Amino acid sequence: MLVSYLTLGYPNREQFLTLLKGLVDAGSDVLEIGPPPKYAKYDGPVIRRSFKQVSSQGYDMWALLREARDAVSVPIVILTYLEEWIPTLEDFLIKLKDIGINGVLFPDLLIDFIDEYEEYVEAVRTHGLKSVIFTSPSVPDPLIQRASKLSDMFLYYGVRPTTGIAIPITVESLITRVRTLVENKLVVGFGLSDVEDMRRALKAGADGVAIGTAYIEEIERGGVKSAIALARKFRGVLDGS
Amino acid sequence: MEFQEDLVPKYWYNIIPDLPKPLPPPRDPPDSEFSRIELLKRIMPKEVLRQQFTVERFVSIPEKVREAYINIGRPTPLLRARRLEEMLRTPARIYFKFEGATPTGSHKINTAIPQAYFSMEEGVNHLVTETGAGQWGTAVALASRMYGLESSIFMVRVSYEQKPQRRTIMQLYGAKVYSSPTSLTEYGKKLTSQNPDHPGSLGIAMSEAIEYAMTNGYKYLVGSVLDVVVLHQSVIGLETINQLRNLDEEPDVLIGCVGGGSNFGGFVFPFIGAQKGTKYIAVGSFEVPKFSRGTYNYDFPDSAGLLPLIKMITLGKDYVPPPIYSGGLRYHGAAPSLSMLIKEGIVKWREYNEREIFEAAQTFLQAQGIVPAPESSHAIKAVIDEAREARVKNEKKVIVFNLSGHGLLDLPNYESMMKRMS
Numbered sequence: 317m318l319v320s321y322l323t324l325g326y327p328n329r330e331q332f333l334t335l336l337k338g339l340v341d342a343g344s345d346v347l348e349i350g351p352p353p354k355y356a357k358y359d360g361p362v363i364r365r366s367f368k369q370v371s372s373q374g375y376d377m378w379a380l381l382r383e384a385r386d387a388v389s390v391p392i393v394i395l396t397y398l399e400e401w402i403p404t405l406e407d408f409l410i411k412l413k414d415i416g417i418n419g420v421l422f423p424d425l426l427i428d429f430i431d432e433y434e435e436y437v438e439a440v441r442t443h444g445l446k447s448v449i450f451t452s453p454s455v456p457d458p459l460i461q462r463a464s465k466l467s468d469m470f471l472y473y474g475v476r477p478t479t480g481i482a483i484p485i486t487v488e489s490l491i492t493r494v495r496t497l498v499e500n501k502l503v504v505g506f507g508l509s510d511v512e513d514m515r516r517a518l519k520a521g522a523d524g525v526a527i528g529t530a531y532i533e534e535i536e537r538g539g540v541k542s543a544i545a546l547a548r549k550f551r552g553v554l555d556g557s
Numbered sequence: 558m559e560f561q562e563d564l565v566p567k568y569w570y571n572i573i574p575d576l577p578k579p580l581p582p583p584r585d586p587p588d589s590e591f592s593r594i595e596l597l598k599r600i601m602p603k604e605v606l607r608q609q610f611t612v613e614r615f616v617s618i619p620e621k622v623r624e625a626y627i628n629i630g631r632p633t634p635l636l637r638a639r640r641l642e643e644m645l646r647t648p649a650r651i652y653f654k655f656e657g658a659t660p661t662g663s664h665k666i667n668t669a670i671p672q673a674y675f676s677m678e679e680g681v682n683h684l685v686t687e688t689g690a691g692q693w694g695t696a697v698a699l700a701s702r703m704y705g706l707e708s709s710i711f712m713v714r715v716s717y718e719q720k721p722q723r724r725t726i727m728q729l730y731g732a733k734v735y736s737s738p739t740s741l742t743e744y745g746k747k748l749t750s751q752n753p754d755h756p757g758s759l760g761i762a763m764s765e766a767i768e769y770a771m772t773n774g775y776k777y778l779v780g781s782v783l784d785v786v787v788l789h790q791s792v793i794g795l796e797t798i799n800q801l802r803n804l805d806e807e808p809d810v811l812i813g814c815v816g817g818g819s820n821f822g823g824f825v826f827p828f829i830g831a832q833k834g835t836k837y838i839a840v841g842s843f844e845v846p847k848f849s850r851g852t853y854n855y856d857f858p859d860s861a862g863l864l865p866l867i868k869m870i871t872l873g874k875d876y877v878p879p880p881i882y883s884g885g886l887r888y889h890g891a892a893p894s895l896s897m898l899i900k901e902g903i904v905k906w907r908e909y910n911e912r913e914i915f916e917a918a919q920t921f922l923q924a925q926g927i928v929p930a931p932e933s934s935h936a937i938k939a940v941i942d943e944a945r946e947a948r949v950k951n952e953k954k955v956i957v958f959n960l961s962g963h964g965l966l967d968l969p970n971y972e973s974m975m976k977r978m979s
Binding site: 455489 | 579
């Protein structure tokens with residue numbers, strides 16, 4: 317399973333839509349879209365740069381999300397921090413459902429809202445949306461098991477503490493450990509950005525990978541086309557070539 | 558037959574997978590111009606950084622590091638404080654792990670050795686760190702020497718002037734010791750231009766050390782607070798578990814003092830992991846009231862804000878501690894894992910004032926003959942209180958504490974306390 321991440325509106329409105337379609341054509345099974353947050357708590361410098369660029373352009377988030385939804389048919393999951401939406405959560409979820417977004421993924425759910433996370437999962441589902449749960453290596457075993465059962469579509473496992481910074485880790489042992497706990501589909505991401513890391517993750521039992529930072533770096537280097545080509549390469553690795 | 562060295566563990570213990578909740582990850586602040594997490598990658602030895610983020614419960618101690626542990630005298634003794642028990646007329650049995658028996662006189666060497674070893678393995682030739690009271694700087698100076706590496710130690714100016722013996726030991730080991738703030742870094746220059754007689758602080762020395770390592774391509778060693786340091790210090794608790802087993806003792810109460818939390822975590826966490834003991838007490842200073850007054854929040858571990866934010870019990874990075882004699886307990890925060898265990902009620906805390914700890918230190922040294930470091934005397938005060946309670950309730954419980962360092966280089970402090978307290 318290839319899960320591709322895009323920052324909403326990056327690098328600009330037009331090219332964002334080109335990238336979106338291109339990533340689907342290249343074989344993405346699910347798209348994650350991240351609107352620029354007020355505080356990119358767990359995002360590394362690359363994704364933060366993309367947020368900064370988009371924020372300076374000032375798009376209407378909802379109009380652009382609607383365009384994105386209309387442009388492709390694969391499931392779209394919104395990746396955003398729960399903290400930011402708590403005051404208007406109900407309204408937020410209704411709007412997402414109304415547009416036709418499939419689900420949400422809150423990276424801070426199990427970290428900053430650990431004592432009430434199940435209530436939020438329930439709230440998301442009540443509004444007809446899928447709730448994809450984000451876990452990380454520091455989540456204790458019993459909680460990974462519980463979250464895995466609760467998570468819709470797949471369980472997201474972020475192997476590094478921040479997106480896109482290659483903190484040295486042992487990918488295999490991190491994944492082997494959760495594989496034994498997770499019956500759900502397991503998608504690994506958050507700092508998994510080269511093909512070697514990706515091969516190791518798949519070999520250790522991941523069902524899919526989530527890619528974000530690598531696309532943005534590629535766009536910075538060679539534009540949207542080059543990022544789409546990278547997605548094809550990742551698809552190839554997933555398909556075993 | 559079991560040899561002493563068999564008591565030294567082959568693995569360090571990591572409490573992260575055994576915590577009741579996910580440990581909040583380090584973060585960059587909202588409007589950061591650069592990534593502090595990226596910075597860690599540039600300043601820390603690679604293997605140390607990998608261990609900082611590992612979630613494996615047991616991490617193998619390289620054979621050469623284990624040999625170095627044995628070479629400096631590990632296992633350190635686990636002693637029974639019989640005379641103290643008699644003086645307190647308590648039915649409790651009191652044991653202490655004596656980390657003051659290492660060559661540098663404190664537990665700090667337990668993490669300096671592996672950090673220097675991994676640096677050497679990675680081809681690094683120069684290590685940099687900061688030191689306040691001097692224990693950490695001494696440990697880094699020795700560990701660097703053991704692996705043939707250069708070391709530069711930024712020592713807080715007041716300590717540099719008031720603790721010349723500590724400075725001398727570091728220099729004897731071959732370290733370059735600088736009185737911080739220095740003119741070697743931009744940060745130091747800025748401060749000394751504002752105030753040539755700046756007394757310095759641990760946060761300033763830390764910021765200078767990081768800047769100096771960065772600009773020169775050296776590696777920075779971290780002495781407390783971070784998970785990797787607590788991991789290395791677990792050698793204390795793991796040895797103690799083995800030693801108690803040989804004595805056929807089951808511990809009830811485990812006690813340690815808390816500066817940044819590494820000696821406490823290193824001593825107590827292996828017991829928590831092995832589900833041994835029923836009560837864990839972290840002791841801080843009344844004058845630096847992080848447990849009673851601190852908040853559980855994301856904060857910088859260093860006062861210049863160069864390192865990533867970590868979630869911990871903290872008095873705030875700009876907190877200015879009073880000039881108490883337990884230099885090691887003046888730090889504004891506590892390790893994230895320990896902070897969580899305190900918030901969850903698994904570890905209890907106490908805070909004692911300087912007068913109380915001075916009396917406790919005197920009671921202990923008159924009973925056992927060992928001059929404790931003022932920091933460790935906080936743990937002793939809690940031990941005495943527990944032993945007295947055991948007397949009142951007539952409980953034969955087993956109290957074990959970590960004597961994290963000796964106080965033979967703190968004698969000027971004791972002398973000054975004697976004058977003030979008499």
